[in-house]
Amino acid sequence: NAGVTQTPKFRVLKTGQSMTLLCAQDMNHEYMYWYRQDPGMGLRLIHYSVGEGTTAKGEVPDGYNVSRLKKQNFLLGLESAAPSQTSVYFCASIDSWGSPEAFFGQGTRLTVV
Amino acid sequence: DQQVKQNSPSLSVQEGRISILNCDYTNSMFDYFLWYKKYPAEGPTFLISISSIKDKNEDGRFTVFLNKSAKHLSLHIVPSQPGDSAVYFCAASARVGAQKLVFGQGTRLTINP
Numbered sequence: 243n244a245g246v247t248q249t250p251k252f253r254v255l256k257t258g259q260s261m262t263l264l265c266a267q268d269m270n271h272e273y274m275y276w277y278r279q280d281p282g283m284g285l286r287l288i289h290y291s292v293g294e295g296t297t298a299k300g301e302v303p304d305g306y307n308v309s310r311l312k313k314q315n316f317l318l319g320l321e322s323a324a325p326s327q328t329s330v331y332f333c334a335s336i337d338s339w340g341s342p343e344a345f346f347g348q349g350t351r352l353t354v355v
Numbered sequence: 356d357q358q359v360k361q362n363s364p365s366l367s368v369q370e371g372r373i374s375i376l377n378c379d380y381t382n383s384m385f386d387y388f389l390w391y392k393k394y395p396a397e398g399p400t401f402l403i404s405i406s407s408i409k410d411k412n413e414d415g416r417f418t419v420f421l422n423k424s425a426k427h428l429s430l431h432i433v434p435s436q437p438g439d440s441a442v443y444f445c446a447a448s449a450r451v452g453a454q455k456l457v458f459g460q461g462t463r464l465t466i467n468p
Binding site: 246273275277282283284285286287290292298300332334336338341342343344345346347348349 | 359361364387389391396397398399400401404444448450452453454455456457458459460461
């Protein structure tokens, strides 16, 4: 059982480049989330989705876009990367009918130079 | 406005002794609280949780205590083992709507042999 899988695991971008991070979960969870982790800041919510075709902004959404075209996938896009977006990104999912214990992917370490 | 705070960035404990990690929150709407453990280069993994209707939840060596009047929770690990060395995140959720988790900054626990 793979759980939550993120691709890629590492990426280096130049300022102004774009990229998409992919999150896939095989647990049939309704809710999915993108967080970023920065030193001393904990995990901060970027965007989230409560179901296929729906997305909403979290705490730090600026500079990011998301899409949830399929229930199992949640994509995070950076249209024009900035050094401030250097971070570790985590995707998570929750079973909306059970306890809110989120399952996390292994993370994507992104460096913007 | 940091709704969930972990005021100790790091904690060092001798193997076999008790580790106590603390967490404070400000939002009265939170009704479910979780602790996550994170090793380097891995995603956070769920450790233990507690609902606001309880004041204690125990799972093996791990116990979480909740003091609603003080808006404070703590994680006790007894006895501490070297494998417990990790970063611990406290998280809180309001179990209505999108069940978004709000995280603290994390505490790095080091267990010394």
